[in-house]
Amino acid sequence: MFHHQRTKLRSPLLGLLMILAMFAAYHIFPITQKLRQVLYNDRQYAEYSVSGNAEPTDVFKTRGKTFTERRLEGLLSRGPKGWFSLKCDKNKPLRRTSISTSAGNLTYYIYDTASEDLSATKRALKGWFYEKKEIAKFLDVSGELPLIDVGANLGLVTLQAAMQRRQVVALEPVDQNVIRLCRAVLDFGHAPLVKVIQNAASSEEGNVTLAMGSQSRRTMYEVTGKKKWGYGRTDAYAIHLDRLLEILPFKRAALKIDVEGHEGHVLAGAEKLFQEVDIPVVWLEWMHVKKKPQYGGEFIIQFMSNRRMEPFNLMTGELISHDKFLQWPKTVLWKRADAALT
Secondary structure: OHHHHHHHHHHHHHHHHHHHHHHHHHHHHHHHHHHOEEEEOOEEEEOOEEOOOOOOEEEEEEOOEEEEEEOOOOEEEEEOOEEEEOOOOOOOOOEEEEEEEOOEEEEEEEOOOHHHOOOHHHHHHOOOOOOHHHHHHHHHHOOOOOEEEEOOOOOHHHHHHHHOOOOEEEEOOOHHHHHHHHHHHHHOOOOOOEEEEOOEEOOOOEEEEEEEOOOOOOOEEEOOOOOOOOEEEEEEEEEOHHHHHHOOOOOEEEEEEOOOOOHHHHHHOOHHHHHHOEEEEEEEEOOOOOOOOOOOHHHHHHHHHOOOEEEEEOOOOOEOOHHHHHHOOOEEEEEEOOOOOO
């Protein structure tokens, strides 16, 4: 009898709690979801899904209705559930520099001191940047094509392409590089042309850990196998390059891949991209990837040959022999002979 009375007393209370939970799920949760902030890599971002077109808008749903908001920042990322927009910190103080280039006077953001970045920042403080001639040559060879820049770093190629009034989609996974790149896009008038995407690109999608090979070099390598990089470790989400088809605003493009030995993995995730987008010219860093046993030099040669692309010396324009791929220059230009690069 006592047990039966307890059941009777509990039943109305449980029913009331269920009703309140249903009310909250229908009325409150959609609103809080719109405003909810997700903490990702120590920063706060509004989590929205992004429309699959070139317009700067965010799309979100609440209480069964779809709303569209104009997005001020051209900074996106893709997670396992889809695309979302990120907020580029407009108030963070950053050091800027300007250097004369073939595209004009390039202004971009660097690290505060050379000791923080022995690569791009150290060179910038001396008045030059790495591969200046190669970048100029690539921009010349690729004509007026839009650009997909994989491994954008601080944006030396992306920003010069934008200065030539080209559309650019730039991928960069590293937080401190992304903030400098997205701010340069916003602050120096490139926002209508450039989408910055904070993701890594690879043959498999999922979470990856990146780290620097030395304490003050801002070039990142994936932490896998026996490598135990200990500097500047950062987490990122890797996507197939094919995912760009969901947001890409153009159907023809030049492609640049500079990802410190991971170039073959990037191509392995780009099968559909090459099918649906006309890519007649590719800049590909060769020196770190050529000896890789998986997705290395031999894989890349086969991948490109299947698409009727041939390797050229970027600076001289000479066709390179497949037989001597271990002796190829540090950067290779892949090009289709029938391509009209305009």
